[in-house]
Amino acid sequence: MYKIKVGISACLLGAPVRYDGGHKRSVFCERELAEHFDFHPVCPEMAIGLGAPRPTIRLVRRDGQLRAEASNGAFDVTDQLIAFSEQKVRELHFISGYILCAKSPSCGMERVKVYGGAQGAAKEGVGLYARALMEAHPLLPVEEEGRLNDPILRENFVLRVFAYHDWQQLMGGGLSAARLIAFHSRYKYLVLSHAPEAYRALGRLLGRLKERSLVAVADEYIRGLMAALTRRANRKGHSNVLQHLQGYFKRRLTAGQRQELAETIHKYRVGLLPLLVPLTLIRHYLREHPNPYLEQQVYLNPHPETLKLRYSL
Template identity: 50%
Template sequence: MEMNRSDHPRSLTLGISSCLLGEEVRFDGNHKRDAWIVGTLGRWFEFHPVCPEMAIGLGVPRPPIRLQGDPASPQVVGVRDETLDVTEELEAYSRETAAGLEGLSGYILKAKSPSCGMERVKVYRPGGGQPRMGQGVFARALMEAHPDLPVEEEGRLGDPDLRDNFLERIFAHHRWQTLQAEGLTPARLQDFHRRHKLTLMAHGQEHYRRLGQRVAAATGRDIETAGAEYFHDFMGALRHKATRRRHVNVLQHIMGYLKRELEPGDKAELLEVFEQFRQELVPLSVPLTLLKHHFRHHPSDYMADQVYLDPYPAELMLR
């Protein structure tokens, strides 16, 4: 079964913390080059590097800074000298830069950074005591300005499930960008939803049903407004974990499209592989590869159009 490879262009752009590409912009003059990001993602993505601390003129090397005070609205001060206060400069730069970022398909942030940390960044109490947790100033502005943009920290991408989910969201986001560039219509919205049916089912049946209702209600409404509401819920649905149990339900659903073609032995083999996947003995790529093998012999136009079977380039395949 040949999948639609136009879904996987090599022109996607990811925003990224500059230090992760090997740029020596850390406070101590070092970098945090990530080999997987540079070596693997670099084959498929253009990178748009940003270092907020360099951008506001702190330079290299520079005194280290940290978050202090209220986690919802922290100050950004020097670690050794609290009279160094760059709160206003960093907030202003972050708001302006985040608002101007257009055309990105995702963003990778440096974990624990007072400017770029996505979550669990230490926010110190002025009088001492146990730090609380918050977000980096730039990371907060980025996610507020682009709530549907796939965003992750490089540390979390070491988890195969989180990495798979991030890649899935990046390419889904790009498909929506392409749809918008072509011109959103009710028919194209329906087609987008249909092609992602199995993907949404893997993240929860309720998401597919709710989004189906949004598609049905789009007729007669302003399509741009209806589309924005749909896409916000769509990206929210993809952030929900696709569990092995849900994947098995989807795999069994796919197998139903082969029930008249498969011999009893083939059916038994598929069910055995599904069970091996459920028990975490094999990765998702094993049952998917076997299913696609059968669809090559028994083609299905509907199944060939389903994103679930080929969510991102095979070279990035983690499933």
Template identity: 40%
Template sequence: MEIISWTRFITDTLGQYFEFIPICPEVEIGLPIPREPMHLFGSAETPRLLTIKTGIDYTERMSTWAEKKLKKLEKENLCGFIFKSRSPSSGIGSVKVYTPSGGVTKTGKGLFGGAFIKHFPLIPVEDDGRLHNPRFRENFIERMFVLKRWQKLKKKGASMKGLIDFHTDHKLLIMAHSPKHYSLLGSLIANTQKNKRENLLSEYIRNLMEGLKLIATVKKNTNALQHIQGYFKKHLTSDEKQELRGTIESYHKEFIPLVVPVTLLNHYVRKYNISYLKRQYYLKPHPVELMLRNHV
């Protein structure tokens, strides 16, 4: 997507499903518009935020504001956060850190961006530059919808039955991202009686979001698609089996996008009324209007 169309995608399309909270750290600490440009100086681990020409140090002011802002954001039930790429305040990676002589030592994180990640380790984050990549975009938005469903589960009380149902609904989605986390989360659910409820919930969502952060590659998606294919052994006709195998193989060879085999599978799920697959979010991880799987 071009920048202008991506901006409209966020505000017009994605905005139908999420409420946005605009934040500009520089404005919120009292700096004017326009203002003198700033850079990070010193070490990547503990950089200072200084203006380029006058050398005014805004580190303490930014850090104090960020601490208070993050406390306020705890009440907002955030599902995700989009940061400004390479910003000395809001960047979450590849932010240049300069030496006093003007050279670049390393790259780090912006003061607010870095503090946010530490404070909210489970919340999906991305910078606006990486979101132009279709795979990063689909992964980020998919994780936001998962977290939104998790928050809904927690609001209802998150009973053990509710957790098991949640896990069952997301099994194939987890498989497509990380077979390792698929096994790990399955073990957690299998031993619900051995863990305290709060510890179990905390361990489950931590591992879930960690696993989903891994990109669902063509290879891993193909594995999930073939796994789903196995549920139709007793239902599909010979022609339908051949069509499905061919469609999955075409995706595996990257001739067609993921939306094609998924659409065909959803058709067969409805046609043959496969109840287990009807509930799988892998086949409907986000609204079709977002068209995210048309490009991966």
């Protein structure tokens, strides 16, 4: 089975690479995501020659510069970490997402402790490797393992990984105006659920395809798409899309079926039902009344059902 390639901090897969010789194994990553993702593990600290166990390193601000130093002051590995990070991230063109270890001076995505200020340690830093990764690949879906315990953040991250991989497949197969428009057609309702203004902006952008170069439009399109999907969809956004989908069935359903669907969407909107309930009903009606346009909508199946990511939304 083909799996999407995703980068990950090696300790999250159980590798004994942490400073104390231990790991931070993520059960969700190792057991559930591994069914669909082909993980590419990296430990920057081990890669530059630091063994395990080893003295801890931390970020220190000195003379306006951020340094990576041993907590006991025995050594400074800033230059080695930066050199490795810049080289490594240039090789990661094949991945579609990345899961980082939180709080790490090398891999932390945000709120990493920085020492050396008047107030002691401030949670204001980004790990040196994580910073290089996000600067080199600004569109890449990146998340920390701890935040994946939040069901909304978890679903949003996985959704973005599948969408970005889909885009990579499009580009790998050869960009054309027809393929770009077809791609957008499949993503319309997913974008609408996250950011209605982006839905309108992306539509206007593609309407100017004849006025601009295809490459420039595609570049602006994917930046707009990934920014839109980074915004987490809420009940209002999902309800808006569900009502749009409902409209495709109004001439096919009985009065009772239309009322049932409308009530189910309303109960979802006010928080009485999870998203999966109206979606399941819409999929049921779609099987009974096929509609090629709806069947291609990514919104209905943005990631494998076996991950159960929409059960608590």
